[in-house]
Amino acid sequence: MTSQRVILAACLAGTSLLAFPAPLAAEDGVDALAESEAPDAIVITATRPAYRGEFDPLEVPQAEQVIGQQMLRDVNALDLNTALDLSASVARQNNFGGLWNSFAVRGFVGDENLPSNYLVNGFNAGRGFAGPRDLSGIEAVEILKGPRAALFGRGEPGGTVNLVTKRPKFESAGEIRLLAGSFDTYRADADLQTTLGSNVGVRFVGFYEDAGSFRDTIETERFGFMPSVAVNIGSATRFVYELEYARQEIPFDRGVVAVNGELGVIPQSRFLGEPGEGPNVAEVFGHQIELQHDFSENWSALVGVNYRDTSLQGTSTEAELTGSRQRLFRDGRTLTRQRRFRDYDAQYFVARAELAGNFTTGDITHRVLIGADTDRFENDQVFLRVRAPSLAGNPTEQQLQAIDIFNPVYGRFPLPTPMPLTDRVEVQKATGVYAQYQIGIAEKLELRVGGRYDDYDQRLTNRANNAVARTGESRFSPQVGAVYRATPELSLYATYGENFRPLSGADFAGNPFDPNLSESLEGGIKYTAANGRLTATASVFSIQQGNILVGDPVNAGFTLAGGEAQSRGFEFDLEGEIAEGLDLWVSYAYVDAEVEGDVRDPDFGLPIEAGDRLLNIPEHTLSVQLAYSTEIAGRETRFGGGVLHVGDRLGEVGTDFELPDYTLARVFAEAELTEGVRLRLDIDNLFDTEWYSNSFSQLWVQPGTPRNARVTASFAF
Incomplete structure (x- = not known):
């Protein structure tokens, strides 16, 4: 390509990058080049954040964090959990034996029987059974705090996580990364892009990982590829297509047990399942299409479609939680287990269209968003189980599927055949329309008002008895700021703001649950240095949530939507360059999340008293990261480290069992050996701290990884 200059437009934090040949005119704050100076210039334009408008961070009446590419690289984040640990507002939750991502924002988590939902480029994409999210194809991770139902519809009141994908930048470039680490971990990543003519950009991102674990017998294998194409259709219309495919083979692992409420009685490496089960397999195949058209410098339309097909299948042997069947509660060494088989499938389709624009009247600015979307989520679950009889009948160890936690013998008994328990399909359909209007007065005062109307329908079919239950809901979600x-x-x-989220499942009478409802208040202070290199936000919040699933006091073993909880807290986030070459990240959160009113636990019927803490939510969390860039012997070098502190957390509802607090330290160093070739060393959990990331009960506790090291070689061209 001859006589080209590349113009880098100033990109708002968190926006996705698209690259298109552009007319020689000033656009997005970039000065035009003389035509004679760059006859075939390529412009990398900064598109506005998908489906929420284009605003300066100081103009948004909500707290937001953007974990950009440099920060993801500084912590060598390969998965979503590692990235979310950077935000003190996010707490890890029960991860379903390592098979999915589960997290709470500001104290509240979604349906414990489904992965936590997240957005991809503004689309709901976390729903389903794709396995833990890999970050190989991700440019940035955004934590959009507070209620977002006024724009995105159903979701969590504490906040929303949005992943910004890597898209073509209309250049020929690439990078190969090879990683080797502790516990026989090996990984390869590729990021390649090129152009096809002057109007088409292509990018291919892929990864392969084969990893052991500090956990006995646990090995995982995963791979995926995410190709994308960007096309410039004329000077004002842009088209992007992205494909996502990933397959993961992961053994189901519920972690370790606490004996009489005490952790550390058995090694953290001890696996209490059956290696003969083999891995569970999670798979995703998805498509995302976006079409953006600029009518003028001030008005544009964005239309998108997303479709994801996910599946999860496999068996597991895991600890029995019911006290009347669990021998460990009696002798302190014999663990009763149950065997389960799961065949889960989910399809999710969403189409979304939005018109965004701005205009002025005198010294008053007006910014408008108007949009609509429709979606369909089908959740198909077949679940089989075989469990031990009551201890009152003096069952044999084979009937208990027993294992000695101090001297485990795997394969001691033949694996029993699970019997049918759940066979159902749930279909959720919704159509929504929304609008947001923000008015700016004399560059001092910004007022925002927005709202969304959703028409929601849920159909639950129990194929075991052919029973069908159906419910509908129409709801308006307002927001003012x-x-x-x-x-x-x-x-x-x-x-x-107000929020709502549908609940999966049905009550004793077979009726679907009413949706979860919430109200949220937030206030704060935002600061951005004049050069834009340093940003900080301090915020306080209060969230009330109702229609939480709790145990049915009349019909044992069933649940109903009637619980209430609240979360209040304070947050402080700071990010930027505090001196030449020195970057600092600080994220602190105090979260007081508790139950309101006496209820019963929905899983075991245990009594929960008003004021009890919510599961896995620490009161205090602090993440600090520091990195320094310099030159050594004329070569670029970057090194640094970080500290993560997580306070103690409730580890089992209805009891006083707690997970202890922990503090983890890490260091890294990266150096350029020759042009385009870099070598990197990471040491995580530097002081080999014993820690526990989350739990569901005293018998399902996930231990954290001990000290480990990784070496990465990257080759850029």
């Missing part, structure tokens, strides 16, 4: 620009670098904000 205000921002006062005290100085060009400092703003004060406040916001109020």
Whole structure:
């Protein structure tokens, strides 16, 4: 390509990058080049954040964190959990034996029987059974705090996680990364891109990983590829297609047990399942299409479609939680287990269209978003189980599927055949329309008002008895906010919003549950340095949540939507360059999340008293990361480290069992050996701290990885 210059447009934090040949005119704050100077210039334009408008961070009446590519690289984040650990507002939850991502934002988590939902480029994409999310194809991770139902519809009141994917930048470039680490971990990543003519950009991202574990007998294998194509259709229309395919083979692992409420009685490496089960297999095949058209410098339309097909299949042998069947509660060494088979499938389709624009009247600015979407989520579950009889009948160890936690013998008994328990399909359909209007007065005051109307339908078919239950809901989710620009670098904000989320399953009568409802208040201060290199946000929040699933006090073993909880807290986030070459990340959160009103635990019927803490939610979390860039012998070098502190957490509802607090330290160093060739060393959990990331009960506790090291070689061209 002859006589080309590449113009890098100033990109708002968290926006996805698209690259297109552009007319020689000033656009997005970039000065035009003379035609004679660059006859075939390529512009990398900064598209607005998908489906939420284009605003300066100081103009948004909500707290937001953007974990960009450099920060993801500094912590060598290969999976979503590692990235989310950077945000103190996010807490790890029960990860379903390592088969999915589960997290809470500001104290609240979604349906414990489904993975936590997240967005991909503004689309709901976390729903389903694709396995833990790999970050090989991700440019940035955004934590959009507070209620977002006014724009995105159904979701969690604490906040939303949005993943921004890597897209073509209309250049010929590539990078290969090879990693070797502790516990026989090996991985390869590829990121290649090129152009086809002057109007088409192509990018291919893929990964392969074969990894052992500090956990006995546990080995995983995963791979995926995410190709994408960007096309410039004329000077004002842009088209992007992205494909996602990934397959993961992961043994189901419920972790370790606490004996009489005490952790550390058995080694953290001890596996209490059956290696003969083999791995569970999670798979995803998805498509995402976006079409953006600019009518003028001030008005544009964005239309998108997303479809994902996910599946999860496999068997597991895991600890029995019912006290009347669990011998460990009696002798302190013999663990009763049950065997399960799962065949889960989910299809999710969403189409979304939005018109965004702005205009001025005098010294008043007006910014408008108007949109609509429709989606369909089908959740098909076949679940089989075989479990031990009651201890009152003096069952044999084979009937208990027993294992000695101090001297495990795998394969001691033949694996029993699970029997049918659940065979159902749930279909959720929804159509929504939304609008957001923000008015700016004299560059000092910003007022936002928005709302969304959803028409929702849920159909639950129990194929075991051919029973069909159906419910519908129409709901309006409002949001109002205000921002006062005290100085060009400092703003004060406040916001109020409402949220709702449908609940899967049905009550004793077979009726689907009413949706989970919430209200949220938030206020804070935002600061951005004049050069944009340093940003900080301090915020306080209060969230009330209702219609939480709790145990049915009349019909044992069933649940109903009637619980209430609240979460209140304070957050402080800071990111940026504090000195030449020195980057600092600080994220702190205090979260007081508790149950309101006496209820019963939905899983075991245990009594929960008003004021009890929510599961796996620490009161105090702090993440600090520091990195320094310099030159050594004329070659670029970057090194640094970080500390993560997580406070103690409730480890089992209805009891006083707690997971202890922990503090993890890490260090890294990366150096350029020759042009395009870099070598990197990471040491995580530097002081070999014993820690536990999450639990569901005293018998399902996930231990954290001990000290480990990784060496990465990267080749850029």
